[in-house]
Amino acid sequence: MIGHAGAVAAFMEAFGEGRPHHAWLLAGQKGLGKARFAEAAAIWLLAGAPAGPDFAVPDDCEAARLMAAGSHLDFRRLERTLAKTGKLRSEIVIGQVVRRQESEGQPLREFLTGTPMLGQRRVVIVDAADDMNRNTANALLKNLEEPSDDTVFLLVSHTPGRLLPTIRSRCRTLRFSRLSDHDVEQVLAGADLEGEDIGLLVAMAGGCPGRALALAAxxxxxxxxxxxxxxxxxxxxxxxxxxxxxxxxxxxxxxxxxxxxxxxxxxxxxxxxxxxxxxxxxxxxxxxxxxxxxxxxxxxxxxxxxxxxxxxxxxxxxxxx
Structure with missing residues (x-):
C-alpha cells in the first residue's frame, strides 16, 4: 500500500481495539488506490486480522487464495454489472441488494443472513458507492442502520458529497490524499509498462497512480x-x-x-x-x-x-x- 501508510495504520489500529466501526467510507480522488486498499483490507479481515505490518497475511493464507479465485464465501463485491444487452450498466441496481426479477445471482440481503461460513467475519466492498442509484442506496442504508458484529462494509467513493448524508453518517471516513511523485513512480515500477515513458506518466499522474496506469493502457x-x-x-x-x-x-x-x-x-x-x-x-x-x-x-x-x-x-x- 505505497503512500497510504497512515490509512493502513488507522484501519488496523481500529480493529486492534476490539470494537471497530462496521462501515468505512474510503474517500478520495479517483486513481489513488482506494479499491486496492479495500481489497487488501478485506483479505486481512477474512484472514482473521493477523498482527503484522501493512495488511500482511501468511503466504499460505486460505483467504487470499479464495479471494484471488473469486470464490470466498464470506466476501461480496457490489459493483456495476453487465445488463442483458451485454453492456455495462451505468449504475449499481437495487436488484443487487434486494431480490428483484432482474437480479443476477444472490442479492446482498440474502448474503448477509445467518453467520459467516469460513471465519469470524464477512466483508462487503461497494466499488464505487457513487454508482448506486437512490433506490439502491436506500436499500443498502437499511443494512448499515442495523449492523451486525460479524460484517464489515468498505465503501469506495470518489465524490462522497454525492452520497446520501445518512450513508455518510453511518460510516467512519478514511481520506486518501494524492501521492508524491516518488510514490507514484514506485507504484508504476511494479507494473508491466515496457515501452512507456515513466517520467511522462509520473508527470501526468497528478499524484494518482491509477490515472497513470490508465494512460499507459x-x-x-x-x-x-x-x-x-x-x-x-x-x-x-x-x-x-x-x-x-x-x-x-x-x-x-x-x-x-x-x-x-x-x-x-x-x-x-x-x-x-x-x-x-x-x-x-x-x-x-x-x-x-x-x-x-x-x-x-x-x-x-x-x-x-x-x-x-x-x-x-x-x-x-x-x-x-
Whole structure:
C-alpha cells in the first residue's frame, strides 16, 4: 500500500481495539488506490486480522487464495454489472441488494443472513458507492442502520458529497490524499509498462497512480509523440497526420486512446500557448478554447470519434511549435 501508510495504520489500529466501526467510507480522488486498499483490507479481515505490518497475511493464507479465485464465501463485491444487452450498466441496481426479477445471482440481503461460513467475519466492498442509484442506496442504508458484529462494509467513493448524508453518517471516513511523485513512480515500477515513458506518466499522474496506469493502457507515450508532431505543421502535412490520428481512435480498442486524446489535446495546446507572445498567443488561446469545447462536448453529444480526433489534430497544427 505505497503512500497510504497512515490509512493502513488507522484501519488496523481500529480493529486492534476490539470494537471497530462496521462501515468505512474510503474517500478520495479517483486513481489513488482506494479499491486496492479495500481489497487488501478485506483479505486481512477474512484472514482473521493477523498482527503484522501493512495488511500482511501468511503466504499460505486460505483467504487470499479464495479471494484471488473469486470464490470466498464470506466476501461480496457490489459493483456495476453487465445488463442483458451485454453492456455495462451505468449504475449499481437495487436488484443487487434486494431480490428483484432482474437480479443476477444472490442479492446482498440474502448474503448477509445467518453467520459467516469460513471465519469470524464477512466483508462487503461497494466499488464505487457513487454508482448506486437512490433506490439502491436506500436499500443498502437499511443494512448499515442495523449492523451486525460479524460484517464489515468498505465503501469506495470518489465524490462522497454525492452520497446520501445518512450513508455518510453511518460510516467512519478514511481520506486518501494524492501521492508524491516518488510514490507514484514506485507504484508504476511494479507494473508491466515496457515501452512507456515513466517520467511522462509520473508527470501526468497528478499524484494518482491509477490515472497513470490508465494512460499507459491507452498508449499515452505514443499519443504524446503524435500530438507533439502535429503542432505547427503546415496544412499539407497536418491533414494526413490528423487523418492517421482519427483512424487510430476509430478502430476496435481505440476507446482508451480516444479518452486520452480528449484529455491531452487541449492540454498540449495550452502548453504551446504559454510559450508564445502577442498575436500568436491570442490566436493559440482561441484555438485552445475551441479544442477544449470540442473535447468537453464530444462524449455527451455522442460526436463521431474519428471526426473529433481529426478536428483536434488540425487545431494542434494551427498552433506554432
Amino acid at each position: 491507452a498508449g499515452i507515450t505514443a499519443l504524446e509523440y503524435d500530438l507533439a508532431g502535429l503542432a505547427g505543421q503546415p496544412v499539407e502535412r497536418a491533414g494526413p497526420a490528423a487523418l492517421a490520428l482519427a483512424r487510430s481512435v476509430a478502430g476496435k480498442g481505440g476507446e482508451g486512446r480516444y479518452a486520452a486524446l480528449l484529455d491531452r489535446a487541449p492540454a498540449v495546446i495550452a502548453q504551446r500557448a504559454q510559450r508564445l507572445a502577442g498575436a500568436a498567443r491570442a490566436d493559440a488561446i482561441a484555438t485552445w478554447e475551441a479544442a477544449s469545447r470540442l473535447a468537453r462536448e464530444a462524449v455527451p453529444m455522442q460526436l463521431d470519434p474519428a471526426q473529433v480526433a481529426y478536428a483536434l489534430g488540425m487545431h494542434l497544427a494551427a498552433v506554432p511549435a
